[in-house]
Amino acid sequence: MSATGAAAAEDVLGVPSRTRYGSAVLRVVLPTLTFVALIGGWWLGTIVFGWPSYLVPTPFEVAEEIVDQRELLMSNFWTTLGEALLGFALAIAIAVPFAVAITYSRVLELTIYPALVALNAVPKIAIAPLLVIWMGFGLGPKVVMVVLICFFPIVIATTTGLKSTPAEIVELSRSLSSSTLQEFVRFRFPWSLPYAFVGLKVAITLAVIGAVVGEFVGATKGLGYVIVASGQTANTTLAFAAIVLLSVMSIMLFYAIALAQRLIVPWSEEQQR
Amino acid sequence: MTAIELKGVSHVFDTRKTRLEALAGIDVEVRDSEFVTLVGRSGCGKSTLLRIIAGLLRPTAGEVRIGDAPVRGPSRDVSFMFQRSALLPWRTVFENVMLPVQILRLDRRTYRARAEELLALTGLEGFEDRRPDELSGGMQQRVSLCRALVHNPSVLLMDEPFAALDALTREELSLELQRIWNEDRKTIVFVTHSIQEATLLADRIVVMSPRPGRIARTLDVKAPRPRSLGVTAHSDELDRVSAELHELLFAGHAPAGGVDSA
Numbered sequence: 001m002s003a004t005g006a007a008a009a010e011d012v013l014g015v016p017s018r019t020r021y022g023s024a025v026l027r028v029v030l031p032t033l034t035f036v037a038l039i040g041g042w043w044l045g046t047i048v049f050g051w052p053s054y055l056v057p058t059p060f061e062v063a064e065e066i067v068d069q070r071e072l073l074m075s076n077f078w079t080t081l082g083e084a085l086l087g088f089a090l091a092i093a094i095a096v097p098f099a100v101a102i103t104y105s106r107v108l109e110l111t112i113y114p115a116l117v118a119l120n121a122v123p124k125i126a127i128a129p130l131l132v133i134w135m136g137f138g139l140g141p142k143v144v145m146v147v148l149i150c151f152f153p154i155v156i157a158t159t160t161g162l163k164s165t166p167a168e169i170v171e172l173s174r175s176l177s178s179s180t181l182q183e184f185v186r187f188r189f190p191w192s193l194p195y196a197f198v199g200l201k202v203a204i205t206l207a208v209i210g211a212v213v214g215e216f217v218g219a220t221k222g223l224g225y226v227i228v229a230s231g232q233t234a235n236t237t238l239a240f241a242a243i244v245l246l247s248v249m250s251i252m253l254f255y256a257i258a259l260a261q262r263l264i265v266p267w268s269e270e271q272q273r
Numbered sequence: 274m275t276a277i278e279l280k281g282v283s284h285v286f287d288t289r290k291t292r293l294e295a296l297a298g299i300d301v302e303v304r305d306s307e308f309v310t311l312v313g314r315s316g317c318g319k320s321t322l323l324r325i326i327a328g329l330l331r332p333t334a335g336e337v338r339i340g341d342a343p344v345r346g347p348s349r350d351v352s353f354m355f356q357r358s359a360l361l362p363w364r365t366v367f368e369n370v371m372l373p374v375q376i377l378r379l380d381r382r383t384y385r386a387r388a389e390e391l392l393a394l395t396g397l398e399g400f401e402d403r404r405p406d407e408l409s410g411g412m413q414q415r416v417s418l419c420r421a422l423v424h425n426p427s428v429l430l431m432d433e434p435f436a437a438l439d440a441l442t443r444e445e446l447s448l449e450l451q452r453i454w455n456e457d458r459k460t461i462v463f464v465t466h467s468i469q470e471a472t473l474l475a476d477r478i479v480v481m482s483p484r485p486g487r488i489a490r491t492l493d494v495k496a497p498r499p500r501s502l503g504v505t506a507h508s509d510e511l512d513r514v515s516a517e518l519h520e521l522l523f524a525g526h527a528p529a530g531g532v533d534s535a
Contacts, residue, residue, distance in 0.1 A: 166357075168355040168356075168357050168359040169361075171329055172353070172359045174329055174347055175329060175353040176347070176349070176372075177348070177377075178376050186372075186375075187361070191361075266363075266404075267362035267406060
């Protein structure tokens with residue numbers, strides 16, 4: 001079972017190799033180009049159209065603002081990140097049992113599922129002011145908003161995953177007389193993970209949006225609050241700085257989930273290719 | 274000794290829209306350590322019959338016995354192998370082979386040795402730590418065969434296990450299966466569409482006819498083993514059986530698809 005033995009066998013039997021030359025370089029270069037083009041376009045816009053700083057600041061002014069106001073921005077960054085992550089974790093904790101219930105019980109599927117669809121049809125932003133009335137200006141209403149927004153994609157994706165176990169895998173499980181719990185733990189649940197991660201990737205970006213919406217309608221801190229406050233003082237540059245940090249947060253969270261997926265379900269890329 | 278006994282087995286698939294008579298009055302006996310192939314055109318109920326023997330499907334009528342006991346559901350003594358390898362993509366080759374040991378809560382250490390032995394027997398040494406998606410289709414089916422044998426069942430049911438493979442790999446695996454069976458004589462019921470596969474492997478061939486699925490004929494294959502696909506002394510016998518199979522399978526079905534269904 002030495003590494004060389006395995007490598008030799010790989011050549012003889014023509015087992016496909018995973019590495020594709022140049023893909024690693026392209027994976028870094030192409031997204032970088034996208035960002036350079038976006039920021040370049042923004043900068044060019046400020047020059048060509050002569051937008052004044054109080055309407056659209058240049059990328060350099062925004063970068064300067066981020067450095068100057070780093071303490072204010074970072075403390076609010078952590079607040080928003082905390083709300084998003086807490087809500088996201090709660091959404092998973094609630095959504096997964098729901099998905100399991102829907103998968104295993106036809107009755108629950110028929111009763112819960114339409115309610116979920118109806119709940120999802122309600123524009124969540126419209127509920128935000130009510131949450132403030134009910135729960136005040138603290139952490140609570142933001143987390144609830146995040147949960148409401150994240151819940152649906154996670155339930156849908158996880159349910160799809162749990163139901164997608166191929167017929168022969170289910171028969172294999174049955175032919176070994178697996179208990180319901182064994183079937184779930186050994187077959188259905190791991191099989192659902194690549195699908196569940198699709199939902200998690202959608203949900204994590206929505207989580208940031210949910211936190212900001214929560215902050216918009218009533219907060220004393222967080223990047224959403226910074227944007228509202230800077231709007232009132234016409235400090236456009238600070239608002240832009242907060243928006244840039246929110247994007248950075250979203251991107252980081254998205255790739256954190258993608259990384260988790262690669263570590264937890266390394267087979268999923270093969271499955272979804 | 275009789276390993277598998279089917280008496281008057283019938284099965285009807287009853288759904289809201291259609292009523293399909295899949296099997297009617299099937300009587301079969303399979304002896305201990307016998308290799309039986311089940312041949313027939315598509316839709317003649319071969320796979321249904323196999324699932325009934327496996328206890329995955331309860332027949333509408335009739336009785337199935339394995340050994341001395343009537344079949345009430347899946348049993349650890351009966352193993353099933355599918356057309357698709359049905360390997361778990363998150364497990365390594367070795368972990369996939371050990372799956373039945375884990376599910377059936379057997380002693381890991383005892384069966385570890387057997388798993389290694391089977392992997393060596395099927396030429397998978399050195400691939401224990403690979404994941405299924407790194408293997409070719411033929412190798413995946415080898416892993417699947419090891420998994421089906423690891424807990425030492427007395428009966429192995431195979432549902433067109435090599436049908437998804439290319440022709441050459443298919444022949445190679447048939448010969449390998451014959452070799453493995455020769456060393457460890459399980460009772461095997463093997464469903465196939467391939468006349469060549471059926472003739473090469475079987476002690477006895479059960480030919481089924483469709484709508485509803487019935488047993489049309491049973492043929493003994495007396496050629497000595499090990500049989501091969503090359504030129505051999507007993508190729509006359511194999512040729513005779515395969516010619517007879519062709520006649521049976523195409524009899525009264527002038528153009529494929531069947532006149533009798535119209």
